Amino acid sequence: MDANSTAEARRPPHVAMLVTPGMGHLIPLAELAKRLAARHGVTATLITFASTASAPQRAFLASLPPAIASLSLPPVDLSDLGPGATIETLMSEECARLVPALTGVLSALRETTRLVAYVADLFGADSFDAAVAAGVPRRYLFHPGNLHGLMIMLHLPELDVSMPGEFRDLAEPVRLPGCVPIPGPDVMSGLQDKSDPCYRWMVHHARLYRESEAILVNSFDAVEPDAARVLTHPEPGRPPVYNIGPLIRADANDEPRAACLDWLDRQPPKSVIFVSFGSGGSLPTEHMRELALGLELTGQRFLWAVRSPSDEGTVNANYYDAESKKDPMAYLPEGFVERTKDIGLLVPSWAPQTEVLAHEATGGFLVHCGWNSVLESLVHGVPMVAWPLFAEQRQNAVMLSEGVRAAMRVPATKRKEEIAAAVREVMTGQGKGAEVRAKVAALQKAAKEALLEGGAATTALDEVISHHPRAVQYTLLENFTLVKSPSNSKAKSCSRLFAVTADTVVLADGGATHGKVGVVDGHAVGTCRCCVSKTWWKAQVVSPMSGHHRLSATMWVSVEVTQNDLRSMRPVHLDFSPKGFQPADTEGIIHRHLSEQFPTTDYLTAPVI
Incomplete structure (x- = not known):
């Protein structure tokens, strides 16, 4: 093995992640990168769009640990789309037009890192073409929303064909396996008008989802258990789905208080x-005034991150820039600020949401139902009042209020009396508020348990690593001759190398009269043969990289491997003697035994040498 190959094998695996616009996309992907670095030694590059190069985003990226780099793709001219283009259309067009530039970025990363995988989020499926062109071995889709949203996307191509008319005109709710029935008008806003280019883009993305090797979802089983049971069950033609959440911003310790x-x-x-209302939401003027008067009616203490309304009534007016366009206080009811100064605090544009939700004084959250905010609320045990605005937020509100019952939804009429009633029930725990508070407490416990060692989210991410292992480069060194055991005269070829960890080699079924030896991650490995009568065959391998070491195996009864003269030498013994065992079962048995005996070990499926 030459020096360059040795150096390559010793470099940490690297993952490139495309972040389409929105802090709700950036934050969970960054947290995923942190978790991969901490648990599996993976480094990452977050690739962002020039259209979202705001001061808050730059500050967030600068705060990430050294294992996570970032870079921005070049600007794209979208002026031909016109002023009426939806956010979904803008993001989709920007991504599609950046595929050549992204191909160059990924090709460069392959030269400077050990790039083993590419992750795109829900509006970035077109970028899989760039990953293929650059030769990135594995491609994953990251869905920053929940399983309900993913379920709609997976069924969208067939709904597009079978459903006449518009979702908003449906007389009956949309019913999908494992999901709360969603009234047509509450289906995500990007699907409400089939004549809009946005709709065609969503159908296009939905078809591309199935080209990924796996779909990673920022949710957890307890918050949508029926959908989890459906989507975690294998289905032909659909990538495996892994619930790896909740991924929320863990800390902001470096920021001023x-x-x-x-x-x-x-x-x-x-x-x-x-x-x-999140980093991108704003209210129409009339709703903003009703909200202020409703808060005043409750007599409840409040902290409001208040943003100026859009004159056109566009609720997503701040999606690309969270700063208020005008002084928001000028739009509040006359005398409101003075009357509520003893119980309320108004913060222009932005408040540190994670820290506010984690504070012991916070007892409720009036939220737009963006999924990132919902997860933060659940992790910190804060019951919610749901006021959805755009994107998938309305269907999230249905799931939260009618399904899991972790929120009370403000009626669509948005009158001050209705707002006050919902806030009072949640804050005082009266009526339905008692059920909401109890459910949120249970989900908080489940969310924390999911992230513990052996928890559902941790196990799911480990399965992604193990079932979709990192790319392996090996160098073929030489053939070697097997040494026959004196006690055995019935030799059969029946074994080959199957899996490797940092300090463990496992042999499995296969066959070769003479084996070959290669190098996987800096370890000399090879095939050997044994017989079915529990008699040892021994293979001795000499390589310039690691010197002399011996591999031994007993086929179908046990496998025992000891690597000599290697770092972290550790023998492993796996019992392969279940009744009725067949050679075809070997892969599943090895995966199961490795995950049981080495739950925190990043093991690889080796190439056939």
Whole structure:
């Protein structure tokens, strides 16, 4: 093995992640990168779009650990799309037009890193073409929303053909396996008008989802258990689905402490309702006024990240830039600020949401139902009042209020009395509010357990690594001759190398009279043969890389491997003697035994040498 190959094998595996616009896309992908680095030694590059190069995004990227790099793709001219183009269309067009540039970026990363996988989020499926062109071995789709949203996308191509008319005009809810029935008008906004290019883009993305090797979802089983049972069950023609959430922003320790947190310090426990519509949402003027008057009616303490309304009534007006366009206080009812100064705090544009939700004074969250915000609320045990705005938020609100019952939804009429009633019930735990608070407490516990060692999310991510292992480069060195055991006269060829960890080699079924030896991740490995009568055959391998070491095996009864003269030498013994065992079962048995005996080990499926 030459010096260059040795150096390549010793470099950590690297993953490239495409982040389409929106902090709700960036934050969970960054948290996924952190988890891969901490648990599996993987480095990552987050690839962003020039259209979202805002100050908050730059600050967030700069705060990431050294194992996670970032770069921005070049700007794209989208002026031909016109002023009426939806956010979904803008993101989709930008991604499609950037495929050549992205191909160059990925090709360069292959030269400078050990690039083993590419991850695109839900609006980036077209970028799989770039990964294929650059020769990236594995391609994954990351869905930052929940399983309900993924289920709709997976069924969208058939719904497009079978469903006449528009979703908004359906007399009956949309019923999909394992999902809460979703009324047609509450289906994600990008699907509400078949004549809009946005709709065709969504169908296009849905078809491409099935080209990924696996789909990673930022959700957890307890919050949508029926959908989890359906989607985690294998289905021909559909990539495996893994629930790896909740992925939320873990900390912001390097940022200066916001003044609103000092205000929260002076409030009683669980007495404040936090009001925020995410990084991209704003209310029509009339709804903003009704919300203010509704909060005043409750007499409840509140912290409101208030943003100026859009004159056109576009609720996603701040998607690309979270800063208020005008002074938001000018749009509040006359005298509101003065009347509520003793119980409320108004923060222009933005508040540190994670820290606010984690504060002991926060007892409720009036939320737009963006999935990132929902997960943050559940992780911190904060019950919700649902006020959805755009994208998939309306169907999230249905799932939360009618399905899991972790939120109360504000009626569509948005009158101040209705707003006040929903806030009071959640904050005081009266009526349906009691059920909401109890359910959120249970989901908080489940969310934390999912992330523990052996928890559902941790296990799911480990399965992604093990079932879809990192790319392996090996160098064929030489053939070697097997040494016959004196006690055996009935030799049969029946074994080959199957899997390798950092310090363990496992042999499995196959066959060759003479074996070949190669190098996987800096370890000399080879095939050998044995007989079915529990008699040892021994193979001795000499390579310039690791010197002399011996592999031994007993086929179908046990496998025992000891690597000599290698770092972290460790023998492993696997019992392969279940009744009725057949050679074809070997792969599943090895995977199961490795995951049981080495649950935190990143093991590889080796190429046939």
